[in-house]
Amino acid sequence: MPKNVSNTLTIFFFVLVSIATLAQTKSKSIHLEIQQRTEQIFDSLVKIRRDFHMYPEVGGEEKRTSTKIAEYLRELGLEVKTGIGGYGVVGILKGAKPGKKIAWRADIDAMPSKAPDVVDFTSKHEGVRHICGHDVHAAVALGIANVLVQQKEQLEGTVYFVFQPSEENVKGALEMIDDGLFDIIEPEEMYAMHVTPFPAGTIAAKPEEMFADYKRIDLLFNKNVNREELFKFGKQALLSLENIDPDSKFWNMQNMGDPQMGIASANTIYTNFTTVDKNNFSIKEITEGVRISGYFSFSDKKQRDASIAALKKKIVDSKYAKDFNAAELVKVFPTLDNNERLVNETLKQLTDIYGEDSVLRMYGVVADGRSDDFAFFQPKAPSVYFFMGGSNYEKGIIAQTHSPDFAVDEGCIKTGVNFFSSLIVERLRP
Ligand SMILES: [Zn+2]
Ligand SMILES: [Zn+2]
DSSP: OOOHHHHHHHHHHHHHHHHHHHHHHHHHHHHHHHHHHHHHHHHHHHHHHHHHHHSSSBBTTHHHHHHHHHHHHHHTTTTEEEEEEEEEEEEEEEOEEEEEEEEEEEOOOOOOOOOOOSSSSOSSSTTEEEEEHHHHHHHHHHHHHHHHHTTHHHOEEEEEEEOOOOOOOOOHHHHHHTTTTHHHHSEEEEEEEEEEEEEEOOEEEEBOOOOOOOEEEEEOOOOOSSSHHHHHHHHHHHHTTOOOOOOTTTTOOEEEEEETTTSSSTTSSSSSEEEOOOHHHHHHEEEEEEEEEEEEEEESSHHHHHHHHHHHHHHHSSSSOOOOOOEEEEEESSOBBBBHHHHOOOOOOOHHHHHHTEEEOOOOOOOOOOGGGGGGTTTGSOOEEEEEEEGGGGBOOOOTTOTOOOOOOOOHHHHHHHHHHHHHHHHHOO
């Protein structure tokens, strides 16, 4: 190779490497700026969270909460739309540069609870408390909006902040959709997170299901059968679908965070299971015949489909074959279904910025079938629902949602704002 060509090439590569390094340094400095800004506003976010905590509102009544949210977003200079699907609020942040469109959803409702608060900033609304952490979700989302506004000049694309009411009663997401949410926002990707018992400072996700798929199965038979015998048979058939490792202890919620067998371990016991709710069978006469129902938690689609197939075979092989009409799956809660590509990409991006100790890949599925109505948004755009750790075991703080002594280490607000602001900046890039 002639020397001058070689020289030109060297210079060319040098320039390329410099551009790459420059881009990397620039990208790094954005994340440093994000962390600095989060640090600056952290105390104010804790204050906001405590305010939401002291004035909790159940689904459909989030008037005060949504007013506060809209005020905060307007003060930041965002375009704000209110009254979407009840007390839903949308804040739109347009970056100075072209890029993608990303939505971040936070749920804002509290829930009924008569148990006393375990914190000093107790609920002033009798019988209502934030024991699912939605006060934290709202504060984190406002924090992300604040941090990203500071980055507006460098920000590529548009960020939509969706504050959703009525998550606990599984109505809010659908109500926002029915009220035209997706005429206002056109996200190419959509994200959300929920506080979980993992340690504060961590986030986690997995592809597809995060929670077991909780469904009812209805068996439909003709009328002319002995009901008592049929019920006995139907119950047995439904019970026989239980499929758990005999050593498995996954009904014990405490083990879900266990490093060896928990949901974030590659050797998790919370996988490939079907459980049957043993206290919840019914037989009912309906116009078309007789219906026997039972409730199930499936770890994944494969378990669910295999169970239905096994059930049908059992009935077809029995004396009830000629009177059997159908086995139907009935939705009880929506099922989260994380986009696999996005899970892989986002966990890698977050690991690159915040380190592998803080970013957990989940292998297991939460055995409790209670999911999140973010599931209704998921068919609208590729999306990921994250878990965000809220516990501090040393301080005795366990963020066990819906537990009467639910509490969070407020340090997790910092993690949420940092991680998800960084993530949105990275994801916006065209
Ligand atoms: Zn909840
Ligand atoms: Zn919740």
